[in-house]
Amino acid sequence: MESVLADLGGIAAFVRPGDKVLLKPNLLKAAGPSEAVVTHPALVEAVASMVIDAGGSVFIGDSPPLGNLARVLAKSGYDPFMKRLGLTPAPFLEKLRVEFPEGRLFRCMDLSREIFEFDTVINLAKLKTHTQMVLTLAVKNLFGSVIGTDKASWHMRAGRDFDTFATALVQIYDKIRPALSIVDGILAMEGNGPNSGDPRPVGIIGASTDAVALDAVICALLGFDTDVLRTCVIAHEHGIGMADFAHIRVVGDELHGFPLRDFKLPKSVTVTWNFSHWNPIRRFMENHVITKPRIDSAECLNCGICASHCPPGAISEEDGAMVIDRKKCISCFCCHELCSNRAVRIVQPFFGKFLSLISR
Ligand code: SF4
Ligand code: SF4
Structure with a gap:
């Protein structure tokens, strides 16, 4: 993990001593790491250790649609390292009405109050396909800040107009603006994700201060035009993040075998x-x-x-x-x-x- 963050200034660029830091993994449901449903516990542990070394205190938060957070953490292999490092679960339980006075599609939304109570949010997404949004990467991962059954009401408001849903996702990202987003694509999921697709070793970890740029680059590495990700298109239209490759600088290890030619979408x-x-x-x-x-x-x-x-x-x-x-x-x-x-x-x-x- 340290080499992944080195080009961004290391963890010290995001965490000051004494900071309360929320790590927001993808915790869709209780699932072992080999199923590629949740952000791999080894990646979350590595980031948590770096935050602690930088003097921060670490909390792990989400609002899983199925099961409570404690159960999902336990069944997904998070408990051993959380106990070892003394980490605290931070379930998203209380709603906060968030206003969007700048007048995009939605003027207000109810999001988790807890996610706004930390000094720093680090977004730890999983690279997976998604039957509705095509892929779930860094921007989509923050939909976990919508609590419990409110998630279904957003699907209902959007209906079949997936651009409406993508706009909601972009607005949520814009409001939370995690300091850092990391996408776990070591063991990714292809096919009919995000719950029951097929695990696929892709072997990449991406990190950026800009979740939109990160999603655009990963989409390209998988072999697809950024246009397939409506969140990237809509974020670009609204001037949120950067989805234009002419303005994205990609650094890190040289990748071989990319873009992929056979990654299966839903x-x-x-x-x-x-x-x-x-x-x-x-x-x-x-x-x-x-x-x-x-x-x-x-x-x-x-x-x-x-x-x-x-x-x-x-x-x-x-x-x-x-x-x-x-x-x-x-x-x-x-x-x-x-x-x-x-x-x-x-x-x-x-x-x-x-x-x-x-x-x-
Ligand atoms: S389709 Fe799945 S979720 Fe629905 S009732 Fe059957 S087993 Fe349960
Ligand atoms: S509307 Fe109901 S039946 Fe149709 S895809 Fe959504 S959850 Fe399934």
Whole structure:
């Protein structure tokens, strides 16, 4: 980790003696490091040790959508090093109404009060695919500052307009502005992430004071135009962070084998199109293009978690099986993200597959 931060001035550029420092990993759910769901505990431990050496006190915070923070930390391999280093969990529990007087899409949001109570926030994201936002990197990681079920209400407000959701993510980033963002891409996730994709050793760690620039560079290393990341496009439009490669300086070890040629994005990428409100086109898109979730009853345990987190209430139990009302579904893929049994499939209609192929 020290060599990663050396070009940014080392940890001392971000932490002063006596600072209270919040580390914000991706703690989506309780999952062992080999699943590539959470930020690897070894990376978090390394950053925590550097902060302590610089004289800071370390807290680890998030608001996991499934399970409380203590359980997720314990089951994800964080407890041993947290005990060893004497670190304190900082669950996000209280809401703070945050204003955006500069008048972007949203004028106010409820975020975690706790995240604003530290001297420094260090954002420790995981490199993963994301069925809705294509990739989850540094900017998206701060959505964890939206507490519990409020996350679903943001999906509902955005509906199928993923640019609206991306704008919310960019505004959250702009308000929190972590001093430093680090993306853990040693063991990344490809395919249908962020919960049940496939672990993929990519072997990179990226760090920057600018999460937008960091996301843009990682996107390029994976072999994709920055345009696939709507957060980068929208941040650029609003003058938040830097997504223009002409103004991004990349330093560090020389990388071999990049950009990757075969990194697999989620099947759902075509759904990011904003489609017409004209009914015939809309119907055609819904039936033949838009990627949808489907519950595999052979794998489903009827636990009801997907139904209780579905923003429009599109999932219900009928005759003992969980079913999705396709008319209500907004393709947010929260059900896919939260099902621990891999029972939610991503189904891409023929034209959707075709469009995915020709748009690559
Ligand atoms: S699909 Fe998954 S989350 Fe939904 S009820 Fe079945 S097992 Fe539970
Ligand atoms: S069924 Fe799944 S994808 Fe559709 S709205 Fe509900 S949670 Fe989102």
